[in-house]
Structure formats: C-alpha cells, structure tokens
Amino acid sequence: MQRRPFLRSALLAAAATTFATVAAAQAAYPNKPITMIVPNPPGGIVDSSARLVSDSLAKVVGQSVVVDNRPGGSGNVAYAHVARAPADGYTLLASYSAYHVGNPSLSPKLPWAQKDLAPVALVTAGTNVIAVHPSVPVNTLQEFIDYMKKNPGKLSYASQGNGSLAHIGTEMFKSQTGTQMVHIPYKGSGPAIQDVLSGQVQVFITTPPSVMGHIQSGKLKGLAVTGKTRHPSLPNVPTTAEAGLKGFELEAWVGVFAPAATPADVVNKLSASIRQALDQPEAKTRAAGAGIELRYLPPQALEAQVKRETEFWADIIKAAKITAD
Known part of the structure; x- marks a missing residue:
C-alpha cells in the first residue's frame, strides 16, 4: 500500500x-x-x-x-x-x-x-516577366498577342517542368488571350534560359532573376511584368494592365x-x-x-x-x- x-x-x-x-x-x-x-x-x-x-x-x-x-x-x-x-x-x-x-x-x-x-x-x-526572343517580330504585349493569333502554334514557350508556375501561368495566359503556343518543359530555369537565349524556344514567362540581366542587355525583350506595379529593376517594362491586358496577374x-x-x-x-x-x-x-x-x-x-x-x-x-x- x-x-x-x-x-x-x-x-x-x-x-x-x-x-x-x-x-x-x-x-x-x-x-x-x-x-x-x-x-x-x-x-x-x-x-x-x-x-x-x-x-x-x-x-x-x-x-x-x-x-x-x-x-x-x-x-x-x-x-x-x-x-x-x-x-x-x-x-x-x-x-x-x-x-x-x-x-x-x-x-x-x-x-x-x-x-x-x-x-x-x-x-x-x-512578379513574373513575359520575355521573348528578339527574333519574334513584336515590341509590345498587344503586338505579341496579335502575332500569335495570326500564327497559332508557331511559337513555343519554356517552363521549368510540367506543373511549374511558368507552365500553369502561361496556360492561363493562353486561355485569357485566346492564343496558342507549344509547351517545352525543362528541368529548371537554367536549361530553359539557354534555349530561349538561342531562339530554339521563343517565349518564357518567369521570375525576374532568371531573365532580368538578359532583358537589360537586349538579349531578350521584356514585354510586360505580371504584377500590380512595375519592377524596380525593369522600370521601362509595363505591367500587363498598362499594356492592355487587364486581369492577368501572376506572382x-x-x-x-x-x-x-x-x-x-x-x-x-x-x-x-x-x-x-x-x-x-x-x-x-x-x-x-x-x-x-x-x-x-x-x-x-x-x-x-x-x-x-x-x-x-x-x-x-x-x-x-x-x-x-
């Protein structure tokens, strides 16, 4: 006890x-x-x-x-x-x-x-940046959309892989603009950037660190950023809303x-x-x-x-x- x-x-x-x-x-x-x-x-x-x-x-x-x-x-x-x-x-x-x-x-x-x-x-x-190779004959986002509508499926876009933000976001962009592009998935931003710079793939919607330097040097064209405000390192690149595509934002x-x-x-x-x-x-x-x-x-x-x-x-x-x- x-x-x-x-x-x-x-x-x-x-x-x-x-x-x-x-x-x-x-x-x-x-x-x-x-x-x-x-x-x-x-x-x-x-x-x-x-x-x-x-x-x-x-x-x-x-x-x-x-x-x-x-x-x-x-x-x-x-x-x-x-x-x-x-x-x-x-x-x-x-x-x-x-x-x-x-x-x-x-x-x-x-x-x-x-x-x-x-x-x-x-x-x-x-935010993300809509970047294209200089071989694409456009200088504005609206010209880009018009070009794709006249040439459906002619351009291809890169992503960091199936299901990545670039993949999902670009599909959302295609749906909203009524355009067509061919998806080319990569294993990360590095190999994707290399093919975009070479022109093998023409379009990349991605975060600024991946393409910022290339846009500043003229190796790529920055058509728009997908946030509410312009990116401080890309002050001359308009937002999608400023470029005429309201309602498309991707962060x-x-x-x-x-x-x-x-x-x-x-x-x-x-x-x-x-x-x-x-x-x-x-x-x-x-x-x-x-x-x-x-x-x-x-x-x-x-x-x-x-x-x-x-x-x-x-x-x-x-x-x-x-x-x-």
Missing part, C-alpha cells in the same frame, strides 16, 4: 523533469545549427530567397542556417523530407508557391500533404515551413526572428539586387493564403488538363 504513493510521486517527478527539460530546450531555441531545405537547384527565386533569409536569420538567432538543395520530383523529394523530419524547429523548408499549392492538384499520390507542414512565415514574393512566393508537429512557441519564435531578419539592411540590399520583393506574413496569414491559392490553382489545372511529369 505504501508503494503506490511512492510510485505516483516518482512518476509525477519524472513527468515534471521531462516537461522542464522540453520547456528549457524550447526556451533556448535555437541552440544548434538550423537546416533550410530547398526544393530547387541553385539559382532562381527559391534558392536566392533561401540564401538571403538564411544568412540574415543566422545573425539574428546566433546560429548558422545551412541551405541544403534537394531538387527532384517537382519538389516532392524536399517536401517529403521535411514532412518526416523531427518536429524540433531545426529542419525547415523554403517552399515554392507553385509546388505548395499546385502539386496537391497535379498528383493525388504525393509523398507529403499540406497538413504535414506548419506555416512559419512568408518571406519573399516576385511566385517563397515561404518557410516546418514539420507539422513543431511546437507553437518554436514556430512563433522562429517567425518573429525571420521578420527581424528581413528588416536587416543587408537583406533589403541583396533582395533589391536580385529583383526579389521581401514580403513578410505570419503563420496564420500564410496558412490562409495557401488555402486560397490552392483552390484557385486547382481550377486552372483542371481546366487546362495539366499533369505532373
């Missing part, structure tokens, strides 16, 4: 010790290096955003933040890795909007689900996510640290140079954006009959 109170006391003491240990670990977060998994190869908006944020975040939290590129499977390799990682705040995902909100509609058998990932913060956003974003079971206090502390990191002067300078917009959203707002965009892209994907690689 005397052993029961003793065992109960021992169990309570053990539980208290465990709770205190976990609480102390969370309070001290982070006390070791953090890894940022990137679902894309080096280069482009996702990798650039991850490196920019990681460098500034390391200074804020006092721990190194290591970028680990794990491309493959239209992002699914990286997403599945983070979804299965320990939920302790030390393995994070730099999530690309096209993968995050598009992949669930592209394939019913993903090795991850949106519910497996906890939103931490939106970090960057980028990419990068957000940070953690495994779903990550404690809320760790997520909130990390989100606040990311916000502080984005406010660093060096981060702002690097973002401006790369043509990336820093745009912070807290976890709840990012979660709402994911839900809204997932529903929107599901309709586009279904209407265009887009499938994954």
Whole structure:
C-alpha cells in the first residue's frame, strides 16, 4: 500500500523533469545549427530567397542556417523530407508557391500533404516577366498577342517542368488571350534560359532573376511584368494592365515551413526572428539586387493564403488538363 504513493510521486517527478527539460530546450531555441531545405537547384527565386533569409536569420538567432538543395520530383523529394523530419524547429523548408499549392492538384499520390507542414512565415514574393526572343517580330504585349493569333502554334514557350508556375501561368495566359503556343518543359530555369537565349524556344514567362540581366542587355525583350506595379529593376517594362491586358496577374512566393508537429512557441519564435531578419539592411540590399520583393506574413496569414491559392490553382489545372511529369 505504501508503494503506490511512492510510485505516483516518482512518476509525477519524472513527468515534471521531462516537461522542464522540453520547456528549457524550447526556451533556448535555437541552440544548434538550423537546416533550410530547398526544393530547387541553385539559382532562381527559391534558392536566392533561401540564401538571403538564411544568412540574415543566422545573425539574428546566433546560429548558422545551412541551405541544403534537394531538387527532384517537382519538389516532392524536399517536401517529403521535411514532412518526416523531427518536429524540433531545426529542419525547415523554403517552399515554392507553385509546388505548395499546385502539386496537391497535379498528383493525388504525393509523398507529403499540406497538413504535414506548419506555416512559419512568408518571406519573399516576385512578379513574373513575359520575355521573348528578339527574333519574334513584336515590341509590345498587344503586338505579341496579335502575332500569335495570326500564327497559332508557331511559337513555343519554356517552363521549368510540367506543373511549374511558368507552365500553369502561361496556360492561363493562353486561355485569357485566346492564343496558342507549344509547351517545352525543362528541368529548371537554367536549361530553359539557354534555349530561349538561342531562339530554339521563343517565349518564357518567369521570375525576374532568371531573365532580368538578359532583358537589360537586349538579349531578350521584356514585354510586360505580371504584377500590380512595375519592377524596380525593369522600370521601362509595363505591367500587363498598362499594356492592355487587364486581369492577368501572376506572382511566385517563397515561404518557410516546418514539420507539422513543431511546437507553437518554436514556430512563433522562429517567425518573429525571420521578420527581424528581413528588416536587416543587408537583406533589403541583396533582395533589391536580385529583383526579389521581401514580403513578410505570419503563420496564420500564410496558412490562409495557401488555402486560397490552392483552390484557385486547382481550377486552372483542371481546366487546362495539366499533369505532373
């Protein structure tokens, strides 16, 4: 009879010790290096955003933040890795909007689900640029649309792969303008850019970092940017609305996510640290140079954006009959 109170006391003491240990670990977060998994190869908006944020975040939290590129499977390799990682705040995902909100509609058998990932913060956003090879005999967006209507299927457009934002966005552009182009998918922006520069493929709707320098040098023509305002590094390129195509907007974003079971206090502390990191002067300078917009959203707002965009892209994907690689 005397052993029961003793065992109960021992169990309570053990539980208290465990709770205190976990609480102390969370309070001290982070006390070791953090890894940022990137679902894309080096280069482009996702990798650039991850490196920019990681460098500034390391200074804020006092721990190194290591970028680990794990491309493959239209992002699914990286997403599945983070979804299965320990939920302790030390393995994070730099999530690309096209993968995050598009992949669930592209394939019913993903090795991850949106519910497996906890939103931490939106970090960057980028408009897209409608770029064409100089061999295309147009100088404005309206001339481009008119040319395609007179020459249906004559031009081809590049994308970073089936189901990428460039693929889905260009199909949306075709639908809205009543034009036809042939889709040529690539494995990333690098090889796509090479063929667009050579004229083998004539059109690329993509984020500014991929084509900005080529437009500035005259190797490509920038017909319009797909955001609400002009891009600061391409001040002479009008928006689609200014160019006469109202209602067509296309943005990419990068957000940070953690495994779903990550404690809320760790997520909130990390989100606040990311916000502080984005406010660093060096981060702002690097973002401006790369043509990336820093745009912070807290976890709840990012979660709402994911839900809204997932529903929107599901309709586009279904209407265009887009499938994954």
